Amino acid sequence: MIFNKFNIYLLYPNRPKNLSSNYSIRIDIFNKITLTYWASWHLSIPFQFLPVNRIATQLFIPITTQQFESSCSLSCGKHGRCMRYVNKNSSYFCQCDQGHSGRYCNIQHSCSCSSDSFCLTSSICLCSMKTFGRNCSLTRSVCQSLNNSCENNGLCIPVDDRINVNDFTCLCKENFYGKRCENQTEDRISIELNEDMIQQVSIIFIHYIKAFDHSEHQHITEIKKIKYGENTIQIHLKPQFHILFIELLKNDYYLIIKQETIQKLNQIQMKLLSNQQCVSIHELMNSTLKSYNYLHRIKYYPLLCRQYKELMCFYDETYMCICDLDRFSNCFIFNHSLTYDCQGHNYCENNGQCFQDDPKCPVEALCICSDCYYGLKCQFTTEGFALSLDYILSYHIKPNLSFSQQPMIIKISISITTIMFILGLINGIASILTFHMKKTRDVGCGYYLLVSSWISICLIIMLIIKFWQLLLSQMLILTSRSFINVNCILLDMIIKILIAFNDWLDTCVSIERAMNVSKGVRFNKNKSKQISKWVVLSILIVTILTHLHDPIHRQLIDDIDIDEKRIWCLVQYSSSSISTWNSFITFVHFLMPFLINLLSIIFIIISIARSRSNLQTRVPFIDHLRSQLKQQKSHLIASCVFILIALIRLILSFTSGCMKSPNNSWLFLIAYFISFLPSMMTFIVYILPSKVYKKEFNTVVNRTIQRFRTVS
Incomplete structure (x- = not known):
């Protein structure tokens, strides 16, 4: 905490x-590093008739910069923005x-400030940290990068x-x-916290109490956010204290340390146990004692520590009491009614809960996000x-942990992507060798x-690049900003x-097979080959055009949540119409190819069965239909599986609306990986069931084996 x-x-x-x-006074503050505007205060001069006035005020700097007020009635023109004073809700400037x-920002003035400064008025220049002087033209050497006076x-x-x-x-690191x-x-x-505690709370309050003999005890509060996926909190002890306890929920206290003299503690590891909990006085006293008035009742407090041998602390509406080594209760005034909810100034976005470490002069504020939102200020969804x-x-x-220390979901994801990469390569190479044959x-x-x-x-290669780029960048191993930015813009779009x-190419196969059955001997093979080349090009162009909105709205955003720095690759659509278009395109590309595929297979089965029934009238139509179902079983099953995969993705994308928290990541991770399955099943779906394709594949394999034998 810094006071100036x-x-x-x-x-x-x-x-x-x-x-x-x-007359009045306006105070503006700017970010010293970026020289961007932060906030303003308006101070009135109470006695204007006096020749001299003395004004004292305290400025509590808000955590976030003041935002443009859309409801403001002031006309600030093209070169100004209407803002509200921090200390006056209804005053604007x-x-x-x-x-x-x-x-009204309608006066233009010339500036003589240096290029790396901010020209506030014609006579006032805001200098960067490394410059000073009237025009910010003089350089400070004390904080240059080569001569940094601060350590660590x-x-x-x-x-x-x-x-x-x-x-x-020096502003020191934690x-x-x-x-x-x-x-x-x-x-x-x-x-170490148990699982029940972690499920109930996301932040804890750490209360330091320093005792004095002839004055009120000093009370300092620190706020800590529990990192996701961890059950241990680290408390670095800075202020001197006699008593340390933590608060999980409102008035849910646990005594951690009590010491009569302040000592050096070094490193302590402990597990939070139920007997450390501070119990409410109403749970300890019987109905008779509860009926006494407050002054009469408080006389019995020293007996409670002796009556309950395991009791470490207890509290009422005014006091917090600690049981000492002699089993006497030492009580001190503790304000239980203090609120740490940012006093109505919620810096969190999207209905996030704001908590601060001190109700009067907060140093730190943290946000607890509602479902579907995350980030330091719950600004992402x-x-x-x-x-x-x-x-x-x-x-x-x-971040900053090795692969072996990563959570289980990351280790399993590494295994899944590796297996998918190997199987995808085998499928792709085998399919290419087969369809490279002229027949x-x-x-x-x-x-x-x-x-x-x-x-x-190509798709399985993009997947492996995407996965490892995400993993290495979040682990802070890959730090090239330009490389990460290019991957952010292009990789997801290319994968989509x-x-x-x-999927549309598989649909084209089914449609052409349906046309072949429909036309019979009138089917033109040469024309089919010519059309296929134009269809492939057309589908590629249309698919690219329908996804062009994605990279335009992608950007890298740095977010420091607790002490973990993360780089988010986010899509933020500028309007609801673009978001609706994205949902429509997602629906079309997810479901329509597989639906057309299934309908084509059904059409093929029914058409062939009807044709054979007309030729072989003695055999009932239902027997022909069963025969075709048996012959086309592999294609029918594959189409049904692909539709099921598409439905799972659609349900998770649209019905669930969002991934509410990292706790339910498994379902979404499985849905993400299975979206790659159709592209990995070309060999199984098309080559193995077909006698022609299978024969050509065997021919390629035999030729390859003979070549290796000849070379060896």
């Missing part, structure tokens, strides 16, 4: 001051762009002092302290994007299946295009 006190002397703009004017000023990756901030240009302040962050916090407590590997696995991947391409079906075989190999393209 400034004594600033301000002069009226006109001397003598205009007694008819209503125009925040002007660089190079403009005035009440602390952030060096030059002090804005014109006399001592070498003074600086676990470090000191003038230059040279000291490391060695006192640490690791607390899985709605409409549940079947994306980024949304499914990213929270499970632990398999005497009709258009052979061309469709040849292209599909190449697509299946290849899946849809392959």
